[in-house]
Each structure stands twice: as structure tokens, then as C-alpha cells.
Amino acid sequence: MRTTKLSFDRRALATEAMQAATATRARAKLDQTGPICIYGLCETLGVVVRFNNINMEGMYQRGVPARIHLSARRPLPRRAYNCAHELGHHVFGHGSSIDELREDAKARPWENPKEFLADTFAGFALMPIIGLRRAFAVRRWTPETATPWQIFTIACEFGVGYGTLLTHLSAGLNMLSHRRAEALQRVTPKALRADILGKTTSDPLIVADCHRTAPTLDAEVNTLLLLPPGAEIAGDGLVFERDLAVGRLFRAAKAGIFQVRAGDWAVFVRIAPVQKDEPWYGYIGLAQYRHLEEDLDE
Ligand SMILES: [Zn+2]
Structure with missing residues (x-):
């Protein structure tokens, strides 16, 4: 019997994702350390980003221009991460695809190499290793001894969620032991x-x-x-x-x-x-207009 489960070389793909993230930041003339605005990066690369009132994580639509659709129903840091994930699909030349809702932000359905690539790309694009090392060092903190609010402070600096930073530090960068990451992940x-x-x-x-x-x-x-x-x-x-x-x-x-x-x-x-009547839903419209004082849509 053949197994349907895909197996792939995660280490090789992670290296590929890291190199693609570095190259993408360089192409947009961004440094390799600091936090970035992912929507600004997409705009520089000519990828149109729009927030929609759809219950999903995100969607990549191949074409000219390429488009990324993000759910305005997800928390703000999640939207940024989802945008980086969809940009990963674009950078790797993947076809159009939709990322269904993942209630548990920590769960990673990494049986699919394309999803693994997009997630790993997102991690390295938003949280470069040199930038994270600097962020801990300048505060005289270390990942292994950091308290939950210290981890949260650094997650906020890079515009990502607490759990997302923990996953990247442990699974992506080996800067944090799995045991400590698991203990920190239990803090809601x-x-x-x-x-x-x-x-x-x-x-x-x-x-x-x-x-x-x-x-x-x-x-x-x-x-x-x-x-x-x-x-x-x-x-x-x-x-x-x-x-x-x-x-x-x-x-x-x-x-x-x-x-x-x-x-x-x-x-x-x-x-x-x-949204005025649904204050837990975020802005709907093109990303580039999200801070305008007046409501403005396409
Ligand atoms: Zn995806």
C-alpha cells in the first residue's frame, strides 16, 4: 500500500525559504534586521493586498497584478502574518490557493510542502534572525529566560502574535528550547x-x-x-x-x-x-488606504 502522506526534506525547504525571504527584502531595498511593514513590502513588489469580510485566513490570486486577499476578521498580527504567508506563495510561483481558517494559530498543517514553504518564508520575512538577536540583546534579555511579557514585547515590535514568535524562535531558529516554548505557549x-x-x-x-x-x-x-x-x-x-x-x-x-x-x-x-456595527471586524478595503481618516474603498 502506498501512503498518501507527503514526505519532504524540511531542512532543505527551510533553507530555501530563508534565502527567498532575504532576497525578497533585498529586492525591496529593506535591511535584513528590522521589523517591516508587510503591506508596504507587497506594494513595492506590485502585489495588491485587500482585506475582505470572509471567514478564512488568506488567499493568493495569481495574475497581473497578483492579489492577496486577507480576512478582516482575524486579529491584526494574524493578518500581517497571513499576508507574509500569501506573499510566500507568490514569491515561490505557486498557483492561486485559499488558506482556510485555522482556529489554533499554533497548529501547523505542515504535511504540504507548499504550505511549509509559505509559513517558513513568512517567519523569516517578518522576523529575521539578526533582528531578533538584536531585539533581545538590546534589552539584555535572552529567549530562554524571557518572561511571557518580554516575549510579547518583542512579538509586538515585529508585528506578529505571541504564539507566532514562539513557534519561529523554537521550530524555525532553534533560539528557544521546545520545552520552554511549550511552557510559554500555555500562557493565553x-x-x-x-x-x-x-x-x-x-x-x-x-x-x-x-x-x-x-x-x-x-x-x-x-x-x-x-x-x-x-x-x-x-x-x-x-x-x-x-x-x-x-x-x-x-x-x-x-x-x-x-x-x-x-x-x-x-x-x-x-x-x-x-466596522462600525461589528467592532471586532477590522478595516475592509485595499491595504494601502487602511489609515485614511475618511472611509475610502475601491
Ligand atoms: Zn497557504
């Missing part, structure tokens, strides 16, 4: 937020400390942002909530781009709207 996002904020909330949270290097920070209306102590906002896009020992807590209030300063540190917070 809700418990993490409660630990950081001192009370439970179902609203998404982004943590930005003064070691964060990216010039922009993507959020959406209702997102909580924990910014460095002393942070001041230009404009009315963020509403101050309260001071915490580790920083100042704000809530994203309206769409647009707003500068935040804390001493020498500065970042442009780019806030996308959410």
Missing part, C-alpha cells in the same frame, strides 16, 4: 494582558518600549497601546487611559496617522478603522 493572550495591565480586558493590546526601532506602529480603533513612560501624542487619535509602572496606556480612538514622542524616542502610530 488574555492572561498576558491581565498580567501586563493589572486587570482583565478582551481588547487587543500592543506594547511598545523605547527599544523599539520601527518608525511606524500599526493599530486599529479600540486597540490598547502601552507606550513608554512620558509618551505624548500629537493629535487626538489616541486617548490617554492611565499611567502604569512600565509606561502609559492609551486607546486608539480614530483612524489616521499620529506621532508619539517620549524623549528621543518617536513613532508614527497608524490607526485603521473597524
Whole structure:
């Protein structure tokens, strides 16, 4: 009897994915260390990205131009990861395909080499190894001894989810033991937020400390942002909530781009709207227009 399960050389494919991620960043004149805006990268490469109200992860549509469709129903960091995954299908010349919903972000259906390639590409494109090493070193943290909120802070810097960073650190880069990764994976996002904020909330949270290097920070209306102590906002896009020992807590209030300063540190917070009647669904429309103050669609 022949088995239907595909077997493939994961190590060879992972190397291929890493090289493709490096080459793709280089083609777009991005460095090989810092966090990137995946939507900006797609735009540079001529790939059109659109958010839709469809219950899925993402979809790649081959053609001229190539198109990526992402579900606006997924959490913000998940959308960025899904975009990088679909860009992986594009870079490797795969055909049009749809990625069905994966409720468990940690589950990786890696029986399919194309999906393995796209996932591994996404990991390396969003979280380059030199960038992660720098992110831990500059804070004097190490992956193996980092606390859940330290891991979460670095996940926020690279615009990915907590579990996604853990998977990449352990399975992709061998920078974290499987045992420690498993222990950290057991911490739920809700418990993490409660630990950081001192009370439970179902609203998404982004943590930005003064070691964060990216010039922009993507959020959406209702997102909580924990910014460095002393942070001041230009404009009315963020509403101050309260001071915490580790920083100042704000809530994203309206769409647009707003500068935040804390001493020498500065970042442009780019806030996308959410659906008015369904505030848990994100912006629907072309990615390039997601921060416009007025609703604008195709
Ligand atoms: Zn896929």
C-alpha cells in the first residue's frame, strides 16, 4: 500500500525559504534586521493586498497584478502574518490557493510542502534572525529566560502574535528550547494582558518600549497601546487611559496617522478603522488606504 502522506526534506525547504525571504527584502531595498511593514513590502513588489469580510485566513490570486486577499476578521498580527504567508506563495510561483481558517494559530498543517514553504518564508520575512538577536540583546534579555511579557514585547515590535514568535524562535531558529516554548505557549493572550495591565480586558493590546526601532506602529480603533513612560501624542487619535509602572496606556480612538514622542524616542502610530456595527471586524478595503481618516474603498 502506498501512503498518501507527503514526505519532504524540511531542512532543505527551510533553507530555501530563508534565502527567498532575504532576497525578497533585498529586492525591496529593506535591511535584513528590522521589523517591516508587510503591506508596504507587497506594494513595492506590485502585489495588491485587500482585506475582505470572509471567514478564512488568506488567499493568493495569481495574475497581473497578483492579489492577496486577507480576512478582516482575524486579529491584526494574524493578518500581517497571513499576508507574509500569501506573499510566500507568490514569491515561490505557486498557483492561486485559499488558506482556510485555522482556529489554533499554533497548529501547523505542515504535511504540504507548499504550505511549509509559505509559513517558513513568512517567519523569516517578518522576523529575521539578526533582528531578533538584536531585539533581545538590546534589552539584555535572552529567549530562554524571557518572561511571557518580554516575549510579547518583542512579538509586538515585529508585528506578529505571541504564539507566532514562539513557534519561529523554537521550530524555525532553534533560539528557544521546545520545552520552554511549550511552557510559554500555555500562557493565553488574555492572561498576558491581565498580567501586563493589572486587570482583565478582551481588547487587543500592543506594547511598545523605547527599544523599539520601527518608525511606524500599526493599530486599529479600540486597540490598547502601552507606550513608554512620558509618551505624548500629537493629535487626538489616541486617548490617554492611565499611567502604569512600565509606561502609559492609551486607546486608539480614530483612524489616521499620529506621532508619539517620549524623549528621543518617536513613532508614527497608524490607526485603521473597524466596522462600525461589528467592532471586532477590522478595516475592509485595499491595504494601502487602511489609515485614511475618511472611509475610502475601491
Ligand atoms: Zn497557504
